[in-house]
Amino acid sequence: MTEVAARAEKPRTRSRVIDWRLVVASVAVLALLALSLFVGQYDIFGADDGGEMFAITRIPRTLALALAGAAMAMSGLVMQLLTQNRFVEPTTTGTTEWAGLGLLFVLYFAPAATILQRMAGAVIFAFIGTMIFFLFLRRVTLRSSLIVPIIGIMLGAVVGSVSTFFALQTDMLQQLGVWFAGTFTDIVAGQYEVLWIVAIVVVAVFFYADRLTVAGLGEEVATNVGVNYNRIILIGTGLVSIATGVVTVAVGSLPFLGLIVPNIVSMYRGDDLRSNLPWVCLLGIAIVVICDLIGRTIIAPFEMPVSVILGIVGAIVFVILIVRQTRRG
Numbered sequence: 001m002t003e004v005a006a007r008a009e010k011p012r013t014r015s016r017v018i019d020w021r022l023v024v025a026s027v028a029v030l031a032l033l034a035l036s037l038f039v040g041q042y043d044i045f046g047a048d049d050g051g052e053m054f055a056i057t058r059i060p061r062t063l064a065l066a067l068a069g070a071a072m073a074m075s076g077l078v079m080q081l082l083t084q085n086r087f088v089e090p091t092t093t094g095t096t097e098w099a100g101l102g103l104l105f106v107l108y109f110a111p112a113a114t115i116l117q118r119m120a121g122a123v124i125f126a127f128i129g130t131m132i133f134f135l136f137l138r139r140v141t142l143r144s145s146l147i148v149p150i151i152g153i154m155l156g157a158v159v160g161s162v163s164t165f166f167a168l169q170t171d172m173l174q175q176l177g178v179w180f181a182g183t184f185t186d187i188v189a190g191q192y193e194v195l196w197i198v199a200i201v202v203v204a205v206f207f208y209a210d211r212l213t214v215a216g217l218g219e220e221v222a223t224n225v226g227v228n229y230n231r232i233i234l235i236g237t238g239l240v241s242i243a244t245g246v247v248t249v250a251v252g253s254l255p256f257l258g259l260i261v262p263n264i265v266s267m268y269r270g271d272d273l274r275s276n277l278p279w280v281c282l283l284g285i286a287i288v289v290i291c292d293l294i295g296r297t298i299i300a301p302f303e304m305p306v307s308v309i310l311g312i313v314g315a316i317v318f319v320i321l322i323v324r325q326t327r328r329g
Contacts, residue, residue: 022278022279022282025279025282025283026282028286029282029285029286029289032285032286032289032290032293033062033065033066033285033289035289035293036058036061036062036065036289036292036293037054037058037059037062038058039293039296039297040057040058040296041300041301042057044058055189056188056189057187057188057189059189060187060188060189060191060192061184061187061188061192062289063192063195064184064187064192064195064250064251065184065285065288065289065292066285066288066289067192067195067196067198067199068184068195068198068247068250068251068254068288069254069257069281069284069285069286069287069288069289070198070199070202070281070282070284070285071195071198071201071202071243071244071246071247071284072089072090072243072244072247072254072257072258072284072288073257073258073261073262073280073281073283073284073285073287074201074202074205074243074258074277074280074281074284075089075090075095075239075240075243075244075258076088076089076090076257076258076259076261076262076280077258077261077262077265077273077276077277077280078205078212078236078239078240078273079093079095079236079240079258080258080262081212081213081215081216081236081271081273082134082212082215082216082233082236082237083134083137083148084216084217084218085148085149086262086263086266086321087146087148087149087259087318087321087322088148088149088152088259089256089257089258089259089262090126090240090244090258091156091253091254091255091256091258091259092149092152092153092156092256092259093129093130093133093149093152093155093156094129094130094132094133094152094153094155094156094158094159095126095129095130095133095156095240095241095244096126096156096180096244096248096253096255097129097155097156097157097159097160097163098125098126098128098129098130098159099122099123099125099126099129099241099244099245099248099249100122100160100163100176100179100180100248100253101125101129101159101162101163101166102121102122102123102124102125102126102245103118103121103122103125103179103248103249104163104166104167104170104172104176105121105125105166106118106120106121106122107172107175108166108170108172115191115194115249115250116194118249119194119197119245119246119249120245122244122245122246122248122249123241123242123244123245123246124241124245125245126240126241126242126244126245126248127237127238127241129155129159130237130240130241131237132155133151133152133155134233134237136151136155137151146322163176164176178252179248179249179252180252180253180307181252181253181305181307182251182252182253182254182255182305182306182307182308182310183251183252183295183303183305183306183307184251184292184306185303185305187250187251191250192250194246194249194250195246195247195250195251197242197246198242198243198246198247201239201242201243202277202281204239205239205273205277206274206277208232208235208236208239209273209274209277210273210274211227211232212232212235212236212273213271213272213273213274214227214232215227215229215232215233215236216271216273252305252307253307254288254306254307254310255307255310255311255314256310256311256313256314256315256317256318257284257287257288257310257314259314259317259318259321260287260313260314260317261280261283261284261287262276262280263317263321264283265279265280265283287310287313288306288310291306291309291310291313292306294309295308295309
């Protein structure tokens with residue numbers, strides 16, 4: 001009966017993935033990305049090397065905005081499903097802080113490490129940190145919606161303190177601040193290409209979407225329908241760790257993005273991962289691009305890091321979500 005019902009649901013689910021609203025949203029996001037290409041202080045039309053600068057800086061920056069925004073929004077969606085908590089995302093579970101610690105370790109023991117080697121260290125540490133977070137959750141008896149992110153924020157604070165101490169002892173404190181600035185100012189051709197890895201991660205999440213959705217219902221339900229719960233948790237954690245590690249190495253921290261986007265999408269579309277994933281990626285891209293455009297223009301000719309604007313907006317949304325949850329009891 002379950003198999004029959006699942007087969008009957010497949011056509012309906014697929015039909016919801018792409019519709020005219022998604023097409024309109026995609027066009028709007030493409031318009032934002034096109035606008036990003038032509039916003040900046042350098043005169044790409046009047047300067048002799050304008051075309052060269054456009055190819056070296058503007059195009060890579062815009063592609064990085066899209067890839068990083070989609071990756072972090074998708075990571076928040078997956079983590080919220082796996083933890084069954086709407087307040088969870090990489091920056092409220094310590095995943096980003098672990099990735100930064102891994103980056104520090106790689107550069108300390110291998111100062112000449114390539115960007116792929118730095119990324120590998122960040123991904124490994126992010127995976128270890130996220131698994132530690134899940135182990136903590138299994139031992140916590142009180143699993144209220146607010147306790148879970150508090151645990152993650154506390155773990156992240158501890159790891160962040162260790163990173164700061166380590167960076168202070170190794171004269172890398174300034175580098176640590178730059179890495180976590182969450183800015184796209186330094187993105188140029190030759191530095192952003194590693195972000196294309198997150199496109200593969202998004203495809204993998206879409207492939208495992210149904211099993212991740214079932215795992216989000218709990219271990220008992222997942223086991224009853226034949227899903228290997230522990231394996232899916234490992235796969236989901238691995239995908240989130242890869243996305244977080246890559247974005248941390250290339251861009252830095254994008255706080256609360258994975259919290260804002262999935263909550264907004266789920267308010268209107270429910271919790272089906274497969275049909276929500278395109279919307280989550282598009283909205284994540286849109287928010288990052290808008291914040292970047294604000295950062296580029298609000299104090300021109302200087303730039304404000306995207307993480308500053310995201311942090312303000314994300315904190316406000318976080319408080320609103322907490323108040324709503326408290327009122328619902």
